[in-house]
Each structure stands twice: as C-alpha cells, then as structure tokens.
Amino acid sequence: MNEFAELVRDLRALPTAAPESLRERVLALGEPVPRRTLPQVSWRRSLVVLVPACAVALVSAAVVHGVLSSGTSPKPQALTSERGVAGEALAPTTRSPFVPPDANRHQDYEASMTVRVKDLDALTDRTNEAMQVARSYGGYVASVQQSTQAGEPGEAYLILRVPVGRVEEAMVRLSDLGTVLARQVSVVDLEQTLRQQRAQILRLKLFIARATEQLKRSLPADVRLRLQLQLQGARDDLARITRANGATLNQAALSHVALTLTTQKAATPVQKSSTGRFERAARDAGSFLAGTGAVGLFLLIVLSPLIAVACAAVVGLRAYRRREERRLLAA
Amino acid sequence: MRAVNAVTSSWPGLQVDRPTFASVAERELDAVHRYLVFLTGNRAVAEDLTGETFEKAFRSWPRFDPRRGTPRAWLCRIARSVALDHFRAEERRRRREERYARGAAEVVSEVLGPSALEAALAQLSPAEREVVALRVLLDLDGPTAARVLGISPTACSTRLSRALKRLEELIDDERVR
Numbered sequence: 001m002n003e004f005a006e007l008v009r010d011l012r013a014l015p016t017a018a019p020e021s022l023r024e025r026v027l028a029l030g031e032p033v034p035r036r037t038l039p040q041v042s043w044r045r046s047l048v049v050l051v052p053a054c055a056v057a058l059v060s061a062a063v064v065h066g067v068l069s070s071g072t073s074p075k076p077q078a079l080t081s082e083r084g085v086a087g088e089a090l091a092p093t094t095r096s097p098f099v100p101p102d103a104n105r106h107q108d109y110e111a112s113m114t115v116r117v118k119d120l121d122a123l124t125d126r127t128n129e130a131m132q133v134a135r136s137y138g139g140y141v142a143s144v145q146q147s148t149q150a151g152e153p154g155e156a157y158l159i160l161r162v163p164v165g166r167v168e169e170a171m172v173r174l175s176d177l178g179t180v181l182a183r184q185v186s187v188v189d190l191e192q193t194l195r196q197q198r199a200q201i202l203r204l205k206l207f208i209a210r211a212t213e214q215l216k217r218s219l220p221a222d223v224r225l226r227l228q229l230q231l232q233g234a235r236d237d238l239a240r241i242t243r244a245n246g247a248t249l250n251q252a253a254l255s256h257v258a259l260t261l262t263t264q265k266a267a268t269p270v271q272k273s274s275t276g277r278f279e280r281a282a283r284d285a286g287s288f289l290a291g292t293g294a295v296g297l298f299l300l301i302v303l304s305p306l307i308a309v310a311c312a313a314v315v316g317l318r319a320y321r322r323r324e325e326r327r328l329l330a331a
Numbered sequence: 332m333r334a335v336n337a338v339t340s341s342w343p344g345l346q347v348d349r350p351t352f353a354s355v356a357e358r359e360l361d362a363v364h365r366y367l368v369f370l371t372g373n374r375a376v377a378e379d380l381t382g383e384t385f386e387k388a389f390r391s392w393p394r395f396d397p398r399r400g401t402p403r404a405w406l407c408r409i410a411r412s413v414a415l416d417h418f419r420a421e422e423r424r425r426r427r428e429e430r431y432a433r434g435a436a437e438v439v440s441e442v443l444g445p446s447a448l449e450a451a452l453a454q455l456s457p458a459e460r461e462v463v464a465l466r467v468l469l470d471l472d473g474p475t476a477a478r479v480l481g482i483s484p485t486a487c488s489t490r491l492s493r494a495l496k497r498l499e500e501l502i503d504d505e506r507v508r
Binding site: 029 | 351352356364365382385388389393399418446458481490
C-alpha cells in the first residue's frame with residue numbers, strides 16, 4: 001500500500017468518529033448478564049473428538065457383547081457320535097458310547113475304531129492287550145498286521161471276532177487302550193435272512209422225505225431216474241443252505257471289530273476350552289461390528305438421497321446469498 | 332478506580348481471557364462506525380446501523396469466542412450482516428416506491444461529505460468502500476479482512492488494490508472539476 005501512502009493518510013484523516021449521542025446509546029447497553037452456556041466448539045473440532053469417541057464406544061460395545069455372549073459354553077457333543085473329527089480326541093463318556101446289540105435278534109454287528117497310543121513300545125503292548133481282550137470275552141483274533149518303521153508312525157491293524165453279546169464291553173475296554181480318534185458301528189439285522197434260510201431248509205427236507213418215500217415204491221424207469229436226480233439236487237441245495245444258515249448264525253454270534261492302533265499324532269492340536277471361548281468372543285465381537293456396519297451402511301443408503309438434497313440446498317443457499325451480497329454491494 | 336475490562340472463562344480447560352462487552356464497545360465503537368460509514372456511504376444510516384450492530388452484539392455476546400478472532404473482526408461481521416439487511420430492506424422499499432410513485436424525483440440522501448476525497452468515495456461501490464475501510468481504516472490484516480468479507484485473501488488484496496487505484500483516479504477527476 002506504499003504507493004497509496006498519501007491516499008491512505010487522507011482516508012485516515014477523514015472525520016468518521018461516532019457521534020456522542022451514539023456513544024451514549026451504545027455504552028448505555030451496559031454489560032450482558034453472564035449466562036453459563038456450553039463452550040463453543042467448532043464442528044471440525046467436534047468431529048476430531050466425536051469420531052474417535054464413537055469408534056471407541058462401538059468397539060467397546062462389541063467387545064462387551066462378545067465377552068458376554070461367549071460366556072455360555074457351547075452344547076456338549078452328542079455322546080453317541082459315531083465318528084470324531086479327524087485329529088480330535090472324542091470326549092470321554094460316562095456311559096458306553098457304542099450302539100448295543102439287540103439280544104433278542106440276530107444281527108450282524110461290525111465296529112471299527114482308531115486308537116492313538118503313545119509310542120512304538122506302547123503300540124506292541126496295546127496290540128497284545130487288544131488280542132487278550134478279544135479272547136477274554138470268548139472271541140478270537142482273525143488277523144493282526146503291525147508295521148513299525150524307524151522315523152515313521154507305527155500302526156497295528158487287528159480284526160477281532162468277539163461274541164455279539166459281549167462286544168459292547170469289549171469295545172469299552174479296547175477304547176481304554178489309548179485316545180480314541182474315531183469309531184464307527186454298523187448293525188445289520190439278519191432275522192429276515194435266517195427266516196428265509198430256515199423256510200428253504202424245511203421245504204427241501206420235506207421234498208427229500210417225499211421223494212425218498214416215492215422211490216421205495218415201484219415206478220417206471222424214467223420217472224424213477226428223474227426223481228433220483230431231483231432228490232440229489234435237493235440234497236445238494238439242503239447242504240448248501242444249511243452251510244449258509246450256519247454261517248449266518250456264526251455271523252450273528254460273533255461281531256466283527258476292526259481295530260487300528262496308531263502312534264500318529266493328531267493333525268491339529270486338541271483345543272482347550274479357554275481358547276475356544278476367546279475365539280468365540282472375538283467372533284461375536286466381529287459379527288457385532290459387522291452387524292453395526294451393515295445397519296450403518298443401510299441407513300447411509302436409505303438416507304443418502306436426503307443427505308444429498310440437504311447438501312445441495314446448503315450449497316445452493318450459500319451461492320445464492322453470495323450472489324445477492326455481491327449484487328447489493330456492487331450498486 | 333480501575334475498571335475491570337477482562338474476565339476469565341469459567342469453563343475448565345477453556346481458560347481464556349475474555350474482555351467485557353462494555354470495554355469492547357468503548358474501544359471498537361469508532362472503528363465499527365467508520366466501517367459502516369464507508370460501507371453505506373451515508374453518515375445517518377451508519378449511525379443507526381452502528382447502534383443496531385451493538386445491540387445485536389450485546390445479545391450475542393455470550394457466544395463470542397476470543398480464540399476464534401478479535402472483537403473488532405467479530406463486530407465487523409455483525410455490522411456487515413446488519414448493513415446487508417439494511418440494503419435489502421432499502422432495495423425492497425425502492426422497488427415499492429418505484430411501483431407506486433413512478434416518475435417521482437429520487438431523493439438523494441446526504442453522503443460522506445463535500446471534499447473531493449469524500450465525493451470520490453461516494454462513487455465507489457459499497458464492496459470497494461468496505462475493503463478500504465477494513466484494510467486501511469480499521470487496520471485488519473489480509474486474512475481477517477478476507478474472512479469478514481467471505482472471500483479469499485488474494486481476492487481481498489486484489490479488491491483493495493483496485494479500489495485504491497480507482498479512488499485515486501476519481502479524486503483526480505474531482506479535482507479537475
């Protein structure tokens with residue numbers, strides 16, 4: 001403004017002081033009564049405080065929600081679950097976890113079980129114990145395969161035949177050999193098969209008896225020959241069906257237990273319940289935050305047209321007022 | 332006896348020395364009046380608007396925050412708002428009069444004064460006069476004056492420079508007459 005120094009001096013010298021009457025009027029206003037009002041904070045400063053505060057409150061609420069909702073422990077696994085997740089030890093049970101056979105019916109009872117043992121020495125010992133268990137219940141060992149190689153997990157595969165009536169006890173004892181990793185039971189009813197076999201045997205026996213009686217009488221040579229052939233066939237069938245019937249009864253009498261003993265460690269470590277609770281809390285907190293975010297997003301989507309209209313109105317009003325000010329002050 | 336001219340805010344964490352309204356009114360009355368004289372170009376109107384400005388400031392005083400600007404800048408913003416309301420009302424009145432008294436001679440109100448400088452000032456637009464008042468007479472710095480005017484500091488400087496240049500030209504023209 002140096003180039004306008006003289007002009008500035010002249011302008012400052014202009015008599016523009018307020019008249020005395022105005023001074024008296026203004027000073028007569030006195031001092032406003034002090035009111036306790038809330039401190040004036042700009043919206044930018046408010047945002048700087050409010051946004052982190054809201055974020056902290058939201059996260060705290062999510063954490064509290066997660067902790068509270070994880071406090072209730074999950075329902076225990078069903079005691080009769082037949083197969084555990086790979087690598088996860090099945091929970092010990094107070095009663096037999098095996099489906100018991102029906103003592104009044106003939107059933108084909110098949111069970112398989114995988115049990116983890118401590119090491120190779122334990123594998124041999126437990127294999128022997130399993131064989132003794134089968135024998136102690138009146139059963140026998142149908143086959144044993146054991147493989148132990150240095151540096152590799154050892155495994156023993158046993159097929160045990162145990163009387164059906166005592167298989168449940170045997171399975172409980174076998175499951176005490178180590179940590180049960182998996183178990184499966186299959187029961188097939190054999191009553192229908194046995195009924196059919198008995199009916200066939202009875203029918204064949206009747207036929208054989210009648211045919212034998214007829215052969216004692218005098219018959220034409222060709223009829224006698226045909227009857228003798230039929231009688232022979234019936235005897236063969238009777239022998240076959242009788243054997244099959246014996247096998248079915250044997251099948252119903254002895255259960256088939258496939259036992260695998262292994263030293264292989266679980267694929268995933270067994271999880272403690274406390275870790276599970278922490279994870280549940282984190283998961284619940286995360287889902288709470290996600291839910292809140294979804295609600296916020298929904299509200300934003302629903303309200304966005306109104307917000308856009310409001311913003312446009314504010315911007316338009318400001319522009320209009322500025323234009324009007326320029327027009328008024330340009331006159 | 333020494334007058335108490337400042338109090339401290341009672342809000343915890345907001346310990347700000349806050350002047351009393353009376354002391355501010357006494358100190359800034361001339362500045363506000365000067366600004367309004369320049370803005371309106373009319374001493375009588377400026378006097379009325381100054382009174383109105385201080386009444387409005389009196390009512391709004393609890394909302395004044397010394398951390399956000401000087402009392403002078405705050406009063407100038409109020410004065411500007413009051414003046415704009417006056418201009419709007421004047422415009423409406425003029426339109427009404429034009430509608431009902433078409434052809435009647437326009438009453439020219441008494442403006443700044445008879446000197447060449449005052450005559451030249453009267454020919455400037457209110458926008459030009461107010462930037463001169465704020466920057467030259469009231470000694471507001473560029474950013475503060477720009478905030479009062481609602482424009483950028485660059486635009487404020489440009490407007491001031493053009494106003495002073497035009498004022499010089501008009502003064503020269505007045506002297507030639």
